[in-house]
Amino acid sequence: MLHRAIGIFDSGVGGLTVCKEVIRQLPGENLIYLGDTARVPYGTKSAQTVERYALEAAGFLVDQGVKLLVVACNTASAVALPALRERYRLPVIGVIEPGARRAAESRNQRIGVIGTEGTIGSGRYEEAIRALLPEAEVFSTACPLFVPLAEEGWAEHEVARLTALEYLQPLISAQIDTLVLGCTHYPLLRTTLQRVMGPGVLLVDSAAETASCVAELFREQGLERPEHGGQRDFYVTDVPTRFERVGRAFLGRELSKVDQVMIG
């Protein structure tokens, strides 16, 4: 019997942080990953455009017969989930609800959220956190420079520390006890962010939380494929060279075979 894969998409390499966690938590699953590298970034584009791109990326994965769709991109999760759920009749999991769920465990109910301009502008994290913790004070800041820093391999460089200090100063002043890393690239900056925020602030990794949410859903619905050694197929919408090189650090291993496809 053919085992249907989990479909994961993102605007580019970033979603490989989610992929890495899914592989760690569900090693026996087949995965199909699509990075929309021809149209990256999503984070600076309008909600309308990101929704259209997300529907097309998801359409490609649905055509491959995936059993579940993971929207690894925070920006696409912020603006496109209702449209995706309306069009495609399969479970669709975004990264915002899982991250918000963990953040809502904050003790002092003062929570920071960082992400792209699109994610922060949408207010979706704030909404999701408040739905679980109505008294919470949520402080949100867009940190667009973190994306190129992570892709450049400068996540622990002094430039990254100074950039983080500049962006996060208002959150330090607000005395948050929890910071949501609301962008696919930010787990790479974890060490720098923890250094800048101090050891008392809990960093919530949306990628890891999302993978736990997928694992939980599989257990509940009996969708798991328990044996180990899943197949992983990677697709991109531009030439694969840069994705293969930069993606290694995001996935934590070599990208064996990446193919270019046309979508939309």
Ligand code: DGL
């Ligand atoms: N993947 C995007 C996100 O998580 C970051 C990169 C982009 O702007 O496309 O929001």
